[in-house]
Amino acid sequence: MSTDAPLVIAMDGPSGTGKSSAARRLAGSLGAAYLDTGAMYRVATLHALRAGVDLTDAGAVDHATRELPLVIGTDPTHELVELAGEDVRVEIRGAAVTGAVSAVSAVPAVRERLVAAQRALVEQAGRIVVEGRDIGTVVLPAADLKVYLTASAQARAARRADQDGSADRAAVLADVQRRDHLDSTRVASPLRPADDAVTVDTSEIDLDGVLDRLHALVQQVEGVRQ
Numbered sequence: 001m002s003t004d005a006p007l008v009i010a011m012d013g014p015s016g017t018g019k020s021s022a023a024r025r026l027a028g029s030l031g032a033a034y035l036d037t038g039a040m041y042r043v044a045t046l047h048a049l050r051a052g053v054d055l056t057d058a059g060a061v062d063h064a065t066r067e068l069p070l071v072i073g074t075d076p077t078h079e080l081v082e083l084a085g086e087d088v089r090v091e092i093r094g095a096a097v098t099g100a101v102s103a104v105s106a107v108p109a110v111r112e113r114l115v116a117a118q119r120a121l122v123e124q125a126g127r128i129v130v131e132g133r134d135i136g137t138v139v140l141p142a143a144d145l146k147v148y149l150t151a152s153a154q155a156r157a158a159r160r161a162d163q164d165g166s167a168d169r170a171a172v173l174a175d176v177q178r179r180d181h182l183d184s185t186r187v188a189s190p191l192r193p194a195d196d197a198v199t200v201d202t203s204e205i206d207l208d209g210v211l212d213r214l215h216a217l218v219q220q221v222e223g224v225r226q
Contacts, residue, residue, distance in 0.1 A: 006126045007032060008142075009218070010135035013149035014180055014191060016156025017202050022149065022210045023131040027076040029211075030218065033125035034076035037132035037139070038101075040114050042092035043070045043083050045104040049096060055103045062109040070117075074125055099175075102182040105133075111188050115139050133183055136194035145221045147214065148193035151203040153177055 011023045027034035044065045053060040073080030081089045118139050122128055136146035157173035166172050183191040202210050
């Protein structure tokens with residue numbers, strides 16, 4: 001398949017489904033750009049936390065993140081996430097940001113600004129895999145391919161516990177379920193599959209198996225175009 005033809009792939013789903021790894025590797029294999037929109041919300045959350053604002057006050061969060069000195073890369077082989085010129089790739093994955101990101105992501109004004117930035121990056125790339133929680137439903141409703149990755153809460157909690165080295169599986173499961181509830185019930189862009197998204201359950205599939213499925217879906221899209 002051509003690596004020059006425009007192609008926009010929207011990949012949504014909750015945490016722990018292997019979404020980031022699959023999206024990044026898919027982009028690399030397709031010669032496409034890659035955008036992790038979740039990292040953008042995490043940077044906004046870190047910025048709000050550093051400002052010391054009350055995260056339950058939507059107006060305060062809006063004000064604190066209105067000027068967000070964020071730089072994010074779209075090269076699938078090189079992760080670039082900066083806040084005011086500082087590399088924050090590690091810090092945005094820490095417990096403090098992870099515990100607060102759902103609250104910041106629920107603020108409509110924050111989402112409006114970041115969605116506009118995401119669309120601009122997609123337009124510049126032309127050929128891109130974009131992952132998040134509202135890509136197919138809100139950010140890119142006209143995407144060429146929409147995929148919703150899912151997995152049982154138990155499978156996702158086990159993966160996260162292994163990744164973090166946590167022995168308290170029950171606590172990790174409770175946190176996964178808490179975030180699922182917050183993300184799926186928020187008023188602004190709740191987490192859900194787009195009506196025309198293809199759902200891929202990764203509970204019993206490894207990353208290579210997921211990629212095989214994704215490549216098959218991309219081939220179907222490219223085949224229809226020819």
